[in-house]
Amino acid sequence: NGSHQVHNAGLCGEGTGEMPGRLREVLEDMADGAAWPSFVLILGGTNDLRALSSDEIFRNLSALRKTVLDWGSVPIMFTIPRDEFGLGPVACAVNQKLRDEHRRDSAYLLADISGVGES
Numbered sequence: 001n002g003s004h005q006v007h008n009a010g011l012c013g014e015g016t017g018e019m020p021g022r023l024r025e026v027l028e029d030m031a032d033g034a035a036w037p038s039f040v041l042i043l044g045g046t047n048d049l050r051a052l053s054s055d056e057i058f059r060n061l062s063a064l065r066k067t068v069l070d071w072g073s074v075p076i077m078f079t080i081p082r083d084e085f086g087l088g089p090v091a092c093a094v095n096q097k098l099r100d101e102h103r104r105d106s107a108y109l110l111a112d113i114s115g116v117g118e119s
Helices: 020-033 054-070 090-106
Strands: 040-042 072-077 109-111
Touching: 020 054, 040 054, 054 072, 054 090, 090 109
Parallel strands: 040 072, 072 109
Antiparallel strands: none
């Protein structure tokens, strides 16, 4: 029928270090309720920009991607968006790692939103 349900499990302020464990719990809950996602949208890293390196953020995002793939859904990874100051060096590095990894691995989708809001 072309309709889709959207389940938003995002938490404001959550870092990528906490997200993989909580994602598994959300997927388990959805499986118990027979609401299995075809796609899982993943936007993370913004809250980590001042605390973690680009390598740490990318590793955490990769763990999220792997979890979704292991559960049989297609991850849609989002690049870190611009804020009112633009994109800092850590965000730029994470976004480039996401782009590079996507070129090597087409098992997931990448939504590059880093240019949204550019003048």
